[in-house]
Amino acid sequence: DTAVSQTPKYLVTQMGNDKSIKCEQNLGHDTMYWYKQDSKKFLKIMFSYNNKELIINETVPNRFSPKSPDKAHLNLHINSLELGDSAVYFCASSPSDRFTEAFFGQGTRLTVV
Amino acid sequence: DAKTTQPPSMDCAEGRAANLPCNHSTISGNEYVYWYRQIHSQGPQYIIHGLKNNETNEMASLIITEDRKSSTLILPHATLRDTAVYYCIVSDIQGAQKLVFGQGTRLTINP
Numbered sequence: 001d002t003a004v005s006q007t008p009k010y011l012v013t014q015m016g017n018d019k020s021i022k023c024e025q026n027l028g029h030d031t032m033y034w035y036k037q038d039s040k041k042f043l044k045i046m047f048s049y050n051n052k053e054l055i056i057n058e059t060v061p062n063r064f065s066p067k068s069p070d071k072a073h074l075n076l077h078i079n080s081l082e083l084g085d086s087a088v089y090f091c092a093s094s095p096s097d098r099f100t101e102a103f104f105g106q107g108t109r110l111t112v113v
Numbered sequence: 114d115a116k117t118t119q120p121p122s123m124d125c126a127e128g129r130a131a132n133l134p135c136n137h138s139t140i141s142g143n144e145y146v147y148w149y150r151q152i153h154s155q156g157p158q159y160i161i162h163g164l165k166n167n168e169t170n171e172m173a174s175l176i177i178t179e180d181r182k183s184s185t186l187i188l189p190h191a192t193l194r195d196t197a198v199y200y201c202i203v204s205d206i207q208g209a210q211k212l213v214f215g216q217g218t219r220l221t222i223n224p
Contacts, residue, residue, distance in 0.1 A: 004156075033210065041198070043157065043214040056210070090156045099210040100147075104156025 006105035021076045023091030030096040032074035037088045081112045117201045122219040131188040135201030138182040150197040191222045
């Protein structure tokens, strides 16, 4: 069983569209995260949730809206996609306050054309 | 912004020790040194972290200089599966999850 699974793995879409990326973890972790890795491989955190509550929001445009229906899921919805949103998006989960035990998903490569 | 500098690439023979250096001359007293790696097309993987003492776990050893301005990650018996980009970051405990990666070192293990 995959510990942290993201769907889809690849997403190609046109500018202006709205899309969602789903993330599920089966590890029983309390905290989940979204990261963005750009074309230069720089990785940056976007959001973190602890028990469905938003903990970190790193100055991400409000076109990005995370949604956590339960602590095993953290989905990322993106409105009005722009070319600059093209990147690999990683979901992760960890026990609360033990980030070094985090597991990452395989990533979703988003390409906006 | 990343506060560390690493060589862009290194090669190592399979079975030998891989020693990856990292400079972090502006590290603060409460900041830890963390090492992660990213194998092609996969998510980051935690390796090890330390404050000032040397650390060892089942994956690697971390040697931190006495002045804490640099460190070395040692993979004692490198295998082909250790080929990856290795990232050294410094952060306090609260900021560790922010994982601001720099360019990292692309380590290639050769048969």
